[in-house]
Amino acid sequence: MKHARPFVIGLTGSIGMGKSKVASKFRYLHAPVFDADAAVREVQGPNGVALAEIEKAFPGTTGPNGVDRPKLGAAVFGKPAELKKLERIVHPAVGKLQQRFRQKYRSRRVIVLDIPLLLEGQGWKGVDMVMVVSAPYHVQRARVLARPGMTPEKFAAVLKHQMPDATKRALADIVVETGRGRLLTFRTVRSVMRVVS
Template structure:
């Protein structure tokens, strides 16, 4: 199944997106609903709240008195954190139970208002953030929830800012238009990305890249996109997994194909094979075939590796799995750092890319055309490494 995290600031329209996703067949797990469920009368969660804050947080009927509890934690960060330590783990446990009960082909949407604040983004295959202009949010909260403008501002200010949420967003839905406009975009997202993503995940296949070549201008969002992908891989393999951003999209200012290249270092290729299932479940299926790097300056020899792609049709990825310390591993890091540090080399590579793209209409021919340039530049990169004392640093 595809696990999607959905979040957005209060008043942004997250609930409208969640409802439309359900209309499109998604299974919704609402954290606000679960937060109430885990402190219902008779639950261990409610007992823990009473133990932490006293019997004054109960109504005469024995239910949680939310205004009374709110008064105890309002303006008290320590009290708020104490409450979160009771509620959040129970909500997550219940969310996992509900996800496991969903059909195998489900798109499971976890509606989590504090997804960014609680650091959960990397646990999902995809994160959707709903964003709306601050003034629009204030107006909505005043008109639909009966808040004063001051109360609305205080609620908005208590949450993560737009920049923090954008950093976690694989999909950013700006909800400044009509409800119909929002529905059209959600429907397209389900049709063009979420459903194909789920199908690839279920079958363990990578989304196919078309043969056509398109070199684009450098995108300042590439490093942040790579960081989100790396975080997901580390969530699947362990926080210390040695994975890094390589290739042209890792070099600021360099035109590139809009494909994020990542590299995972492993002790042996047997270890790479042992990790394949976990990477696939995280959304990075192995690409079939035997993969090698061309050995620079060594005709007829190759450097073996494993290749994974992504099940997400909306973000092309190449995940190169190489043995740490191997020639291919070193070369990938060296060329990235050399091009970052030497403007002349970066400019020459950009000019050469433009010529290759003009001469070749498909990615395979373009890739083959690059090899002679890399063979020559490899020596210049080695000279730079020796002169500067460079050492491979993922």
Template structure:
């Protein structure tokens, strides 16, 4: 079974992904792959440098994510340009990883921008980790040390909460405790695998 997992920034999607992995799901993490395809020495990083200049590199030659983020989160056209480079490379890796998974496995695609990509219908189920926007902003302020302006810009750069909920077959509320979240993920997992948790 192929499942899409998404949620806005700072919604707790990574925690849900980790719990599903503990439960035996094969997790294909779009964020991790997006980092992998632009690691030092990759053709992906070379293409990003060609598009955005060497100012987006650290002294060691790695991608300077905050520097690139400052450019793309302030300018939608530049963000789309970056996505047009990175997304096809990520998709190639996803196809490779999915092809190597056991045919009976629960394969969870952890995709931050699933609502934006239009790919939700390609999955057997879509899990949306949901929290109010103000909760997202507060978490970025407290846990990531962002300014309110930066946090709100990151939220605006993604699909709205309503757009994500519209594609959900299962909503995972993450406004409670970690134990509440784990309980809900166990419920959803049991439904997906036919009652065997």
């Protein structure tokens, strides 16, 4: 398959679907992976580039260790206008890190952008393939509720803010099933790498 390098795979999926596991399989196959969640932690962490703006917009939510997640969460959770304000600060900073990543790996055959809200935002416009990680609801629920501090109420609240899995699957170029064993998941990732490399 001939394509201007690199071929960009947009990796996404709802909470508890196994996206991190799929990303790790791409890394195992030597594809560089940009982790949007890690980038958010970086810009909000100690000396993060977004800290000063976040503190200005949400006083008392940052400190020497970066963003105080519980305080910032309380400031924006369930408040769409406040959440938008935070996104206007964080997203451009994360976007710059993504551009650096793309530049660093511009000569590679394949790169992967691991972006949880790829389809909810405009990120899908910058990729060549949308890959959605999915699993049956009962598998997703069991995975999420096994996380420390997670409750059924929190899980329901997260789902309410994410695009439904069925919609994501319909928009995908390829769906990776993670509820039917690791071997099938790995084979799917490996076959994609073979096609696009």
